Amino acid sequence: xxxxxxxxxxxxxxxxxxxxxxxxxxxxxxxxxxxxxxxxxxxxxxxxxxxxxxxxxxxxxxxxxxxxxxxxxxxxxxxxxxxxxxxxxxxxxxxxxxxxxxxxxxxxxxxxxxxxxxxxxxxxxxxxxxxxxxxxxxxxxxxxxxxxxxxxxxxxxxxxxxxxxxxxxxxxxxxxxxxxxxxxxxxxxxxxxxxxxxxxxxxxxxxxxxxxxxxxxxxxxxxxxxxxxxxxxxxxxxxxxxxxxxxxxxxxxxxxxxxxxxxxxxxxxxxxxxxxxxxxxxxxxxxxxxxxxxxxxxxxxxxxxxxxxxxxxxxxxxxxxxxxxxxxxxxxxxxxxxxxxxxxxxxxxxxxxxxxxxxxxxxxxxxxxxxxxxxxxxxxxxxxxxxxxxxxxxxxxxxxxxxx
Numbered sequence: 207x208x209x210x211x212x213x214x215x216x217x218x219x220x221x222x223x224x225x226x227x228x229x230x231x232x233x234x235x236x237x238x239x240x241x242x243x244x245x246x247x248x249x250x251x252x253x254x255x256x257x258x259x260x261x262x263x264x265x266x267x268x269x270x271x272x273x274x275x276x277x278x279x280x281x282x283x284x285x286x287x288x289x290x291x292x293x294x295x296x297x298x299x300x301x302x303x304x305x306x307x308x309x310x311x312x313x314x315x316x317x318x319x320x321x322x323x324x325x326x327x328x329x330x331x332x333x334x335x336x337x338x339x340x341x342x343x344x345x346x347x348x349x350x351x352x353x354x355x356x357x358x359x360x361x362x363x364x365x366x367x368x369x370x371x372x373x374x375x376x377x378x379x380x381x382x383x384x385x386x387x388x389x390x391x392x393x394x395x396x397x398x399x400x401x402x403x404x405x406x407x408x409x410x411x412x413x414x415x416x417x418x419x420x421x422x423x424x425x426x427x428x429x430x431x432x433x434x435x436x437x438x439x440x441x442x443x444x445x446x447x448x449x450x451x452x453x454x455x456x457x458x459x460x461x462x463x464x465x466x467x468x469x470x471x472x473x474x475x476x477x478x479x480x481x482x483x484x485x486x487x488x489x490x491x492x493x494x495x496x497x498x499x500x501x502x503x504x505x506x507x508x509x510x511x512x513x514x515x516x517x518x519x520x521x522x523x524x525x526x527x528x529x530x531x532x533x534x535x536x537x538x539x540x541x542x543x544x545x546x547x548x549x550x551x552x553x554x555x556x557x558x559x560x561x562x563x564x565x566x567x568x569x570x571x572x573x574x575x576x577x578x579x580x581x582x583x584x585x586x587x588x589x590x591x592x593x594x595x596x597x598x599x600x601x602x603x604x605x606x607x608x609x610x
Contacts, residue, residue, distance in 0.1 A: 247589050247598050249550035250429045254593035255493075259485060266481040278457070279477035285484040286440070292407075292487060293416035295442040297449035300475025301456050304403045304425025307439040308336035308373075310473065311399055311421050314451040315371070317342045322368040326356040327558040328578040329375040332425075333401050334559050334568075337373070344568050345369070346560040348575040353516030354378070354529075354585075357577070358386045365390075371397040376405035376415050378554070379431070379497075379526035380516050384410060384418040399423065403439075406432040407494045409522035416442045426475075426483060431497070431524050432490050434479040496592035497525040503596060504528055504588065507603040512610075515585060527554055528590040536610070537586055543609040549602050552587045 256263070270281050282300050290298035301307050317323060319341040325333050327346040334344040347360035356374045372391055374382040384398075391398050398419035402408075405415035406424060416422035424430075426438035443449050454461065459470030498520075505514060508530065515529040532540055537553070544551040558578040560569045588602055 246548045247550060247594075247602060249552050249587065249589050250591050251589075251593055252428060252433070255591065258593070259489065262485045263482060266485050267478060270478050270481045276477050278474055279480075281481035281484060282475055282477045285475075285480040285487070288484060288487055289440060290442055292414070292490075293422070293442045294414045295417055295422075296444040297442065297446065299441045299443075299449055299452040299456065300480060301439045301441065301452075302473035302475065303437045304423060304427065304439040305332040305336060306456075306471075306473040307423035307425070307441045308332060308399070308401065309339045310452055310455045310471065311423060311441055311448075312336055312340045312342070313455055314448055315397065315399075315420070317370055320368060321370045322366060323371050323373050324361055324364050324369060325373045325559075326375050326377075326578075327560040327575050328354050328356075328377060328555065328581060329401065329559060330403070330555065331559055331562060331564070332403075333373060333375055334565055338565075338568075342370070343368075344559075344565070346558075346565075346569065346575060349578045349581065351577050353380055353519040354578070354581055355380060355382045355516075355519075356387075358383050358390070361387065362390050365394050365396070369394065369396060371399055371420075373399050373401055375401040375403075376408055377527075378516065378529060379405050379408050379524035380519055381405060381408050381410035381415050381418075381522060388418065403427075403430065404526040405524060406430060406526075407490050408524045411522075417444075420445060421448060426479065431494060431526055432483065432486055434482050436476070436479055438475045438479045438483070440475065493592035494524040497590055498523070500590050500592075500594050500599065501525045501528050503599055504590075504603065507599065508607075511607065515581075525590055527587050529554060529585050529587050530606075531581070531584040532586050532610075534580075534583055537584055540586060540606065540609050544602075544605055547605045549605060550589050554585060554587050556582055558582050 286298040286300055301310060317340045321342040322345045323337045323342055324347055325344045326349060328349040337344040345364050347364050348357045350357050355377050361372055372387060374387055376382055387398055400416060400419045400422035402415040402422045403425035408415040421441050421443035424440045426434040441452055454468055455470045456473045458472060459466045459468035513531040541551050559565055560575055
């Protein structure tokens with residue numbers, strides 16, 4: 207099995223940039239001190255990760271292939287049980303993608319036309335798409351200026367009689383202020399659905415992301431901290447009735463073959479992908495610790511020369527993204543300069559969701575959510591993954607500061 211370098215689903219397309227598998231994914235600078243070859247330091251290096259777990263992956267996939275239970279099979283059941291336990295919940299329901307996870311929970315909660323769901327504008331578009339799929343209105347709120355997580359004060363101000371719930375995003379691997387959000391939700395009789403697509407294993411006060419709301423949604427897109435070898439997602443919850451409804455919705459509304467009690471969908475996490483995820487889950491804490499060490503090293507290299515997003519709010523974070531803020535007007539030039547030197551720099555996100563043409567009908571005309579709008583012009587994401595070497599990080603920061 208051969209895996210090429212990969213970036214996550216939220217990174218912008220890199221037209222004209224080819225990202226081949228590395229000859230030596232750990233080499234950053236050769237003995238003569240020359241820079242590494244083009245694309246040698248990707249945003250995420252899945253080839254390097256695969257090299258560490260190759261034998262385990264092949265055994266798990268071969269076992270599934272020999273059983274032949276490719277849909278809702280044993281490896282899926284095993285992974286669901288293990289992932290629910292890992293997150294501190296009673297149930298996990300594997301589905302086709304992180305986006306499907308969000309949509310199916312909203313459907314299970316009977317969100318529909320006339321309803322409003324509060325979402326951050328600083329997120330990947332899927333958070334708002336899932337609300338729109340239900341015929342409901344995503345109500346966009348701004349970000350905090352320090353860590354770009356959802357602004358709790360803005361959430362409370364956005365509540366109306368039509369508000370059904372709050373959909374916070376644990377952005378870049380940092381958990382939102384869930385205590386404050388839950389207080390608001392209880393006061394207004396709302397539910398909270400966590401978008402934890404970037405927060406596999408993240409904690410707040412000893413609790414895992416995914417255990418704070420009525421349910422939480424995870425993506426297993428390949429570039430995630432816990433990623434499959436294709437699309438995949440899951441919902442975790444401790445509500446048995448919600449879990450049962452999700453199992454019906456993901457499989458054509460069926461409890462048994464040809465028995466359909468509700469109109470459902472076809473969105474099942476493939477058993478082969480679950481086998482891969484079961485192997486990777488055992489390594490997740492170790493990988494997250496390595497990411498944390500890499501983030502600390504970046505912090506030391508950068509010092510006070512650039513602002514790091516959320517640097518004072520990273521306790522329990524899993525560093526899905528390492529982001530810095532670049533002076534307005536310089537970011538896009540820096541991205542191109544770094545890519546020209548073989549560094550997989552990226553932008554999360556170049557356009558806040560409320561400014562996307564697809565969501566123009568939902569955007570408020572009386573304010574422009576200035577924190578997220580400014581961040582969209584300043585934030586730059588640097589390569590980070592468990593296997594990144596200090597030599598590679600040295601080179602990334604040297605090139606970044608030289609370009610500045």
